[in-house]
Amino acid sequence: MNIQERFVHQLRTQALCTPADRILLAVSGGRDSVLMATLFVQAGYRVGIAHCNFGLRGEASDADEVLVHNLAREFEVPFYRAAFPTADYASQQGISIQMAARELRYEWFETTRATQGYDYIAVAQHQSDSTETVLLNLVRGTGLAGLGGIQPKRGRIIRPLLFLTGAEVTEAVAQLGLAYRDDESNYATKYARNKIRLEVVPRLKELNPELDRTFGANMTHFAAAYEVVQHHVEQLRNELFKPLNPTSWTIPIDLLLALQPQQFLLYELFRPFHFTDAVLRDLAGALPGSIPGKQFASPTHVLHVDRGQLILVPAGGSDGKSAVLESPEAGVRWANYHFKATLTDDVAIHPHPHAVQLDADKLIFPLEIRSWQRGDVFRPLGMKGTRKLSDFFISLKIPRYQKQEVPLVVNGNGDILWVAPYRMADHYKITAITKKVLTLACN
Structure with a gap:
């Protein structure tokens, strides 16, 4: 089979897409993506071309965009472009330039796909890229999950050139006489992936000239093994968790x-x-x-x-969350709880496991609902003197991890009124001189 036939075969056997689908092609202007775009168009697929200008290489970046735009015109397909302040974004997020570019482009690709009615985004990674990824994962220690290489399909992302090595891509581009642009940053060994590509892979190919093919076969086995392991782990997780x-x-x-x-x-x-x-x-x-x-x-x-x-x-839970009950007839949500206040002249005691009755004249609004803080104390109903709230939690056998999930209702003067739904504060109970009652329910 020639390369066009192999390309179509890959699309079909890997179930990447169908001729009825609309495919958004991520085209940088490099040989890989230009070849991918050419093969899709020659196969008669309905495509659009998307190009990101990261503004990192000055005039060279603009020249990449011109080439890709001209390619879209030649193919008579829609062209989409985006320019990003990549360096600023990387600085703001505290991440590398490469990571920033990745985040920006994939977010924009997905937005464009969804808004413009495309079914898939095609990315032009090939088998040699997958080999480099596995080597990089081995160095960084990603475990078994990182040994399966780049997958041909993940969600809306397809990678239809994984059947080709980097050398085959170069050969095909030359045979078809395709114009493309080289990114000089691909030859800078300060980047880990480039170092793998330019220094490590050539040495390994001295031992095995068919390194990419060998790695491709191994990746298939590793991916299958990982699938088996994950099936077992999922069963184990369901039993243990x-x-x-x-x-x-x-x-x-x-x-x-x-x-x-x-x-x-x-x-x-x-x-x-x-x-x-x-x-x-x-x-x-x-x-x-x-x-x-x-x-x-x-x-x-x-x-x-x-x-x-x-x-x-x-992580975090309800720690630091706060809500405010504005008035004696208000309601508010805190985490998974809903609080509702009701003011009444009925001073009779009506016990309820999820509500308290407070002497309304002692309350200072707004009331705050918050989680436990170190040093919190209160006087539980029926007790003399105050207790550390941490000790009170221990007496109730509330696990340490749940302390932040217990809502505290706090008076305007800072007193804890209610550790909901466990115990209210003794000082705010109904007495013989109580005239108005605030009933506060929590569910």
């Missing part, structure tokens, strides 16, 4: 201790929650002792060691 609510789980420590191989399975079980391998090694070391109160954090979640179990919760 017991839901507390839609975003939190308990995990029995004794079952984690029985896992073999423990470190590998811990990494895979907690990988969706962004825990690093180093944190999970610390966790594995702490499991045998299981000291309650220890915490292990990821950017998105926290693992709390409790009595015989781990508690997995989102």
Whole structure:
């Protein structure tokens, strides 16, 4: 088969798209993307061309845009372009130029795809790019997940040139006489990927001239192995993770201790929650002792060691959240709770597990609803003297990880009125001289 036939075969066998689909082509002006655009057009697909000008190379960036625009005119297909202040964005976000360019282009590609009615975004990565990705992942340590290479289809992104090596792309471009532009930054070895491409891969090809083909076969096996592992891990996660609510789980420590191989399975079980391998090694070391109160954090979640179990919760929770109850007849939401106040002259006591009755004349509005803060004290109903709220939580056997999820209703003078829904403050109870009652319900 010639390259055009191989291209169409790849689209069909990998189920990347159909002739009925509209494809948005990401074209930089380099040989890879120009070849991809040419093959799509020659195959008769309905396409549009999208080009990003990152403004990083001055006149060279503008010349890339001119070439791509001319290509769209030649093919008589829609042309979309965007210019980005990439360096400013990278500085603002505290990320590398390369990462900034990636974030900007993929966000814009998806917006353009959705608003302009395209089914897929085609990106011109080839087999040699996939080899470099795996080598980079090995160096950085991404685990089994990083050994499958670049996938031909992920959501709305398709990569139809993965059947070609970089050398084959160069050969095809020459045979077809296609005009393209080289980005000189591709030859700067200060970038990790370029260093892999220009220095590491050539040395490896001295050992195996068919490196890309060998890596391609290995990637297929690794991807299949990873799929098997993930199926097992998903079953294991369903058995071990017991839901507390839609975003939190308990995990029995004794079952984690029985896992073999423990470190590998811990990494895979907690990988969706962004825990690093180093944190999970610390966790594995702490499991045998299981000291309650220890915490292990990821950017998105926290693992709390409790009595015989781990508690997995989102990072932050309700910590720092605050709401205001403006008046005696108001309502407000805090986290998953809804508070509703009602003012009445009825001074009779009507016990309710999710409501309190407060002496309204002692209240100073607005009332604040917030989470626990270090140093909080209050006087529980029926007790003499104040207690540290942290000690009160311990007496109620409220786990440490749940402290921030308990709403506190605070008077305008700073007094805690109610640790909802557990206990109100003694000083604000109904007495013989109470004239008006504020009933505050929480559900």
